[in-house]
Amino acid sequence: MTGGVHNLLLRVLPERERGLLLANAERVAFRKRESVDCGPAGHECVLFVESGMVSVMREAAPGLAAEVGMIGWEGLVGLPALLDADDTLHRYVAQTQVEALRVSAASVRALMASSEAVHALVLRLAHCAAAQFAATAFANAAFNVEARLARWLLMAHDRLPGGDIALTHDMLSTMLSVRRASITLAMHELEGAQAVRGSRGLVTIRDRAKLIAIAGASYGEAEAEYRRLIGATPATGHLAPMPA
Amino acid sequence: MTGGVHNLLLRVLPERERGLLLANAERVAFRKRESVDCGPAGHECVLFVESGMVSVMREAAPGLAAEVGMIGWEGLVGLPALLDADDTLHRYVAQTQVEALRVSAASVRALMASSEAVHALVLRLAHCAAAQFAATAFANAAFNVEARLARWLLMAHDRLPGGDIALTHDMLSTMLSVRRASITLAMHELEGAQAVRGSRGLVTIRDRAKLIAIAGASYGEAEAEYRRLIGATPATGHLAPMPA
């Protein structure tokens, strides 16, 4: 048994390692739109996300920002602390209510040293996180707003239960670094294609296959890499087999 | 002494580890525009770049491609092999003549297990490579062609000796995933600002400070992170203290 743990990384670990991590884990929560940090210096612990989703943002100045990555139940916040780095380049923002298991970075690093399973998992995670950043770079360079929005919605859908994503056009425009009006436009195109339905502060996924078609090559490869190297139940077709 | 080795990663390692790596290293070269791979399956070895620069490309289809990262004397090609992954998502292309030291991935991984110095260096490298991908994602989302071109030229300048960069507008347009005509336009603006000079198949950096100003927040942070975590002689002001 995985002991009611939702986080994928913890679930794929052997029972012994999972037990050791859970032994000194603390359950924490973040409110929607809250900045997700951890510890006074901000890098003393790692958050295994249990539910909700966190955006990895790059912000150079007010109004000059973009999302570069996304983390949910399949990952953790604070990877740099495990890679011998104190990460100052990114900001983590909860896009929904987020629940997570907090473990000190030191204890994870200790376990990396003693457990080959944990060590290999962290290495593969580093690779997959980098692949996601690279995929975002590719998408931002080569795809229009509509495709990038479709990609974003798919990635959010992979990480959230049900088909509803609660956020405003304004938040989306910040992440994709485009105008809010451009989001409204693109949303209408997605709605016209019967791919999603929108209401005030809520987007409902209606036809995932259509979204994938619209996202084109901007979505899929990095996610497949994650499934292949970290693992996920492929039953649902997408990344997220959200437990009840 | 570092024994005439130019690669930064090898230079920052303790003499013992450097010696062990060099003991079974083989010097290899790649011609300009050549695909940089290594071994039959493509992932059995690691290339410590000695000179020249390699583009990390993402290619979904002919004409649908973008550069997501750049590697020179400061890094290595084949990081995924050290992260327990077989990387199939990226293609590595030599943008200049490239010389490198080839070491089997297995021997580096063995050294990671026995040497904490090597292990920590690889972890930090993984972090910095991810930071570069993220910086590219940010630049592609939030900056125009002129700034992105300035950023690219700066990154190339950091990795090449002298102020000359030999490549065509066509190659640049492929990397930035824009029209060739847009590169010509942006180049003219950079020339107008006295930042660079262009001739047939050659760009000459004329005023690095002006380029940095034009690149704005798209350039600098990831590079500083690299310097801070991996190390570089800060003497030259930029990343590259290219040996004679």
Next chain:
DNA sequence: CATTGCCAGTACGAAAACGAACACAGCGCG
């Protein structure tokens, strides 16, 4: 020295995205 191929410059209309507004609707709150 002439031919050939690559490379930069330039032109055109079209499409996409921009910045900055303003109008309206849903919804919570007093």
Next chain:
DNA sequence: CGCGCTGTGTTCGTTTTCGTACTGGCAATG
């Protein structure tokens, strides 16, 4: 129940970038 806030729809003109094409120059080659 009405007020006000927030979020969405929509507008304007403008700028950037696109796709495509044609031109002319430089350079290597025979």
